[in-house]
Amino acid sequence: MSEFHLPSLGADMESAILVEWMVKPGDEVKRGDLVAAIETNKGIIEIEFYEDGVIDEILVRPDETVPIGTVLATYHSEGEEQAPRKTGQAPTKPPQPGSTAAVDAGATGRQRISPAARKRATELSVTLAQLIGSGPGGAVSVKDVEQAAASAHKSMAKELATGPTAMRKSIATAMARAKREIPHYYLGTTIDMSRALEWLEQYNAERPVTERLVYAVLLIKAVALGLRKIPELNGCWIDDHFEPSSAVHVGVAISLRQGGLLAPALHNTNLKDIIILMQEFLDLVTRVRAGRVRRSEFMEPTITVTSLGEEGVETVYPIIYPPQVAIIGFGKIVERPWSVNGMIESRPVVEATLAADHRVSDGHRGGLFLAAINRLLQEPEYL
Numbered sequence: 071m072s073e074f075h076l077p078s079l080g081a082d083m084e085s086a087i088l089v090e091w092m093v094k095p096g097d098e099v100k101r102g103d104l105v106a107a108i109e110t111n112k113g114i115i116e117i118e119f120y121e122d123g124v125i126d127e128i129l130v131r132p133d134e135t136v137p138i139g140t141v142l143a144t145y146h147s148e149g150e151e152q153a154p155r156k157t158g159q160a161p162t163k164p165p166q167p168g169s170t171a172a173v174d175a176g177a178t179g180r181q182r183i184s185p186a187a188r189k190r191a192t193e194l195s196v197t198l199a200q201l202i203g204s205g206p207g208g209a210v211s212v213k214d215v216e217q218a219a220a221s222a223h224k225s226m227a228k229e230l231a232t233g234p235t236a237m238r239k240s241i242a243t244a245m246a247r248a249k250r251e252i253p254h255y256y257l258g259t260t261i262d263m264s265r266a267l268e269w270l271e272q273y274n275a276e277r278p279v280t281e282r283l284v285y286a287v288l289l290i291k292a293v294a295l296g297l298r299k300i301p302e303l304n305g306c307w308i309d310d311h312f313e314p315s316s317a318v319h320v321g322v323a324i325s326l327r328q329g330g331l332l333a334p335a336l337h338n339t340n341l342k343d344i345i346i347l348m349q350e351f352l353d354l355v356t357r358v359r360a361g362r363v364r365r366s367e368f369m370e371p372t373i374t375v376t377s378l379g380e381e382g383v384e385t386v387y388p389i390i391y392p393p394q395v396a397i398i399g400f401g402k403i404v405e406r407p408w409s410v411n412g413m414i415e416s417r418p419v420v421e422a423t424l425a426a427d428h429r430v431s432d433g434h435r436g437g438l439f440l441a442a443i444n445r446l447l448q449e450p451e452y453l
Contacts, residue, residue: 072121
């Protein structure tokens with residue numbers, strides 16, 4: 071028998087609420103399968119299984135708050151026998167999300183939730199496990215979900231007016247640690263975006279709306295490819311030494327509607343076709359703003375990109391998110407006078423800034439990295 075534990079999702083995490091199970095006893099699971107959702111101060115995070123096996127027993131029920139390391143379930147892998155159940159102990163059989171059993175599960179102690187209410191909860195980023203239903207038998211209705219969303223909105227507004235939220239506190243803790251422990255150096259450059267935007271306009275004109283790209287994806291891909299030249303910016307500082315990463319997982323800073331932000335990873339960014347990357351980028355933004363992010367996306371960025379162009383900011387001075395060793399910031403694209411073959415023209419440009427860890431790299435290497443990003447954006451057709 072093996073044990074599936076609640077993983078740590080950062081130094082500031084001490085416990086989490088088990089929101090829902092996506093498996094039940096007897097289910098076969100593969101490494102990487104999503105098996106449960108937990109709620110932390112960073113939102114709802116879906117956690118993956120870490121090896122092939124078969125679920126034996128669910129030990130923590132939805133709505134329970136448990137500390138890091140708690141055994142959430144037991145399982146057996148290939149070659150192991152299923153652990154015998156203790157005498158008199160009934161099996162735990164949580165219904166699968168979205169199934170009919172999830173609506174009719176009052177007898178098992180689980181919430182009764184209509185499919186319409188579950189869908190509405192996803193749209194409004196409402197955590198179902200915390201709701202008390204007003205319908206027959208305590209069933210959660212659409213009205214219950216909408217009332218909870220309205221209440222949460224008022225509570226959030228009050229918190230923002232009177233003090234930092236839990237997420238703000240978490241961000242502040244991480245950034246204070248970064249500024250205290252990481253010897254930052256900063257570099258900046260101005261990049262001519264005329265070639266990239268011309269290519270993007272032509273590309274999008276030939277495709278339906280659902281297949282069009284946004285320029286942010288070009289920036290993300292250029293950062294990922296630029297790391298081929300300067301690989302020491304890709305990785306993490308752990309246990310007083312740098313651990314380079316052979317994979318490039320670009321974290322993308324995404325602002326949340328209720329305030330705060332997360333920077334989950336787009337995995338293997340350097341290897342993805344730009345169209346696939348666009349699809350994954352949109353999916354990631356949608357899920358994060360709906361309050362659903364996977365543990366691997368949350369824990370595995372090897373470098374981060376942040377952009378405040380949508381907010382009208384021209385220059386960003388980012389802070390490294392530990393344990394990473396670099397972060398790149400992009401401002402909004404603006405028209406500026408630009409010298410071209412001795413002539414002054416008006417060109418769309420963007421300010422790119424790099425914050426990097428002096429324990430791992432220096433200004434010379436950082437400058438080469440920004441130059442590599444610049445060159446890549448001058449040939450957008452090869453991204």
